[in-house]
Amino acid sequence: MASTSSDVAHQVTPAPSVLASELLDRIDSVRKLGVNHLISLPQIAVVGDQSAGKSSLLEAISGISFPKDKEMCTTFATQIVMAKGASFAAKVTIDPDPSNISVGLPVPKSPLDVAAVIEEAKNLMSEGNSNLIIADKILTIELTGPNYPRLTLVDLPGYVQSVIKGQSETIIEDIADIVDRHLKDERTITLAVIPANKDLATNVVVGKVDKLGSNGARTLGVITKVDVIDAGEEEAVLEILHGRRCDFGLGFHAVRNRNWAEVNGSLSTEELLVKEAQFFARAPWSQLDKSMKGIVSLRSKLVEILHNHVEKELPGLTTELHTILDGKTAELRRLGDAITTDTQKRMLLITNARDFMKSYEAFVDGLYTYATTNPKTEFFLRARLQALNEKFYESILRHIGDTLEKAAIEQMIKEFRGRELAGFPLYHAFIQLVRINLNPWLDIATKHVEATCTEVQKTLRQLVQDVVHPTLVRAFTLVADTFVHTIKDGMMAEVLEMHIDERTPLTYNHYYTQHKVTASNKEYDIEDMILHVKAYLKTASKKFIDAVCMYAIERRLFRLGIPALSDALLGIDPGVIKESMQVVQTRNKLQGEITKLREALSVFY
Structure with missing residues (x-):
């Protein structure tokens, strides 16, 4: 129907x-x-x-x-x-x-x-x-x-x-x-x-x-x-x-x-x-x-x-x-409040420099959990430096005596013979052999300093992005880059001086006196010369490796460099702190979204 x-x-x-x-x-x-x-x-x-x-x-x-x-x-x-x-x-x-x-x-x-x-x-x-x-x-x-x-x-x-x-x-x-x-x-x-x-x-x-x-x-x-x-x-x-x-x-x-x-x-x-x-x-x-x-x-x-x-x-x-x-609240917190007055700008600079240096020092010392930012493996600077130092040590040791060929040494002994009596080692031939074997060390040390500075610069730049307020990122990056380049120039000069010093053999290390060879009665004992040179190079290598790592890197880059970097950051002109239009718009957008989200939640409670 x-x-x-x-x-x-x-x-x-x-x-x-x-x-x-x-x-x-x-x-x-x-x-x-x-x-x-x-x-x-x-x-x-x-x-x-x-x-x-x-x-x-x-x-x-x-x-x-x-x-x-x-x-x-x-x-x-x-x-x-x-x-x-x-x-x-x-x-x-x-x-x-x-x-x-x-x-x-x-x-x-x-x-x-x-x-x-x-x-x-x-x-x-x-x-x-x-x-x-x-x-x-x-x-x-x-x-x-x-x-x-x-x-x-x-x-x-x-x-x-x-x-x-x-x-x-x-x-x-x-x-x-x-x-x-x-x-x-x-x-x-x-x-x-x-x-x-x-x-x-x-x-x-x-x-x-x-x-x-x-x-x-x-x-x-x-x-x-x-x-x-x-x-x-x-x-x-x-x-x-x-x-x-x-x-x-x-x-x-x-x-x-x-x-x-x-x-x-x-x-x-x-x-x-x-x-x-x-x-x-x-x-x-x-x-x-x-x-x-x-x-x-x-x-x-x-x-x-x-x-x-x-x-x-x-x-x-x-x-x-x-x-x-x-999530939105955390984003807004990272942006911080709007910055307009000179006092606000100065306080922002001081706070960011303090937090930045605290994190950097923690990563330098290997105290990763002490940093103000979440520890990430790409920030673990000390671990990477330890690996570089070990590689540097192994590279130097691989070049000890690798150019000591008997025929060449015999020819050099003949060329460098002076007034020495029979059975006396030829000192100038010894010096020349040491210098020939020392030559690769400068290139190895230079590359080690460059690799170290690259790691330091990478860490500094990553920290800037992770820790620093957006208005200071550019200024902090410039200071960090300038710091690394300046320190690297000084380190390179110091490594060169160390290498020059090593070209004139001198040591009081007992390692050499214990391992040197007693001269034989042969006038030109090639084997004796090889053993003398190797014993000295082993002694010198320990000194050179420690000097590069301790004095060039640790002292210049960290012990003296950290206070210098902190001073450079605090010396930034607060006048450079000016929020970009993008930051202002992002903050306004986040504030609006947070307001709406809170209102949305209030509807259900």
Whole structure:
């Protein structure tokens, strides 16, 4: 038997529990704060291509009209917030709206007035460019009335397949980016609008849901335009509705789209619902369960889905809000307060220099946990210097006596012979052999100093980035680089002097006297000379290695260098402290985000 107007009019969507209704109110309040770019919120997002019947579906659910312009597509998200009320009331706003441009929007007096207000709001949002992609704002339509369910839907721009005159060349990609981002979001239930008169296999939404939307686990498919399919195609549509051709986690639902005459005519919402009920009462649609067809049952289904989803997501949502707030607060703390006065600048310089030097000294001494910054292995300077010193030691030892060839030594003994009596060692030949073997040491020591300075400079630069206030990074980096270059020049000069000193053999080290060889009775004992030279080089190498490491590096770079670096940092002109526009904008943005996040949390407590 066909449904009457009275039957359908009284098919009111079940009221949600008080708790569920309050939770939805809170989620909507948080969404109005404009924190969508910071955290995803539980929602039902309506997705479809341009010709899927999305607008007609939303009009049937909400009872209002949307602007009709076949040449243009929606380029922003629209949030429809429905709630029960004694009589019809509507309000259209733009969220977030720091400039209060929504204030001038008229208040719709009836459902038919809403379309004109939406068009006016769209012009305000896009500043006259109707094809401008607006990703950071939401058009919110609040509706109350006696027959409205407590339900919120977010209508996303429809996928477009081609660009028409006047549209941006990137509109296809831009809209896809907005919609795809929602499909990927684990907190989004997707209401996929699929026209019955189009091939399911080529439907862009079905492909996107399979790829991005957890294989449809969070998706409810709404099959539209079942009333315009050709005769004989009903069975294929029923196959879809029963999940035999496509598997969506939340199933499928069929609705009858309103034709042009019905949309633009004088039929009431109740009369339109009666026509839909009559359509689905006929075969083959009559075989469908009531919960799978019609706007009234779809409303009930959406209310239940959304309420369950919000209750499920709430604990994780509040935890994530706290985590994001903590992160933003830490970012703001690192930026510090705005710096304007000379006293503030001087105090900032002193504080940063103190913290910087404390960390640097800790890394130099190997006391890594004493640093003011979190210890990272790339800051462990002493460990890297120890490895360099060991490599330096091994390199020097490898060059002891490696050029002492007997034939060359015999020739040198003959060339350097003086008045020495037979059996006396030739001192000048000894000196020359020592010098030949010492030559590689200068290059090895020079490379060691360069490698050490490179590590020091790397640590200083990393510390600057990690510890120093952004306004002082450039000045601290310049001082650190100048310090390393200056100290390196002094170290190189000192290493050269040490090497020159070693070219004139002299030692009182007992190691040499214990290991020197007693001269034989041979006039030119080559073996004796080799042993004398090797014994001396081993003695000299110990002295040279220690001198380079202790006096050139430790004394100049650290014992004397650390106070010099500290003085240089404190000598920076506080006048260089000037926050860049980027820092100012970042601080303002963080302060705004922190305020919104705190307001969002306060909604739930």
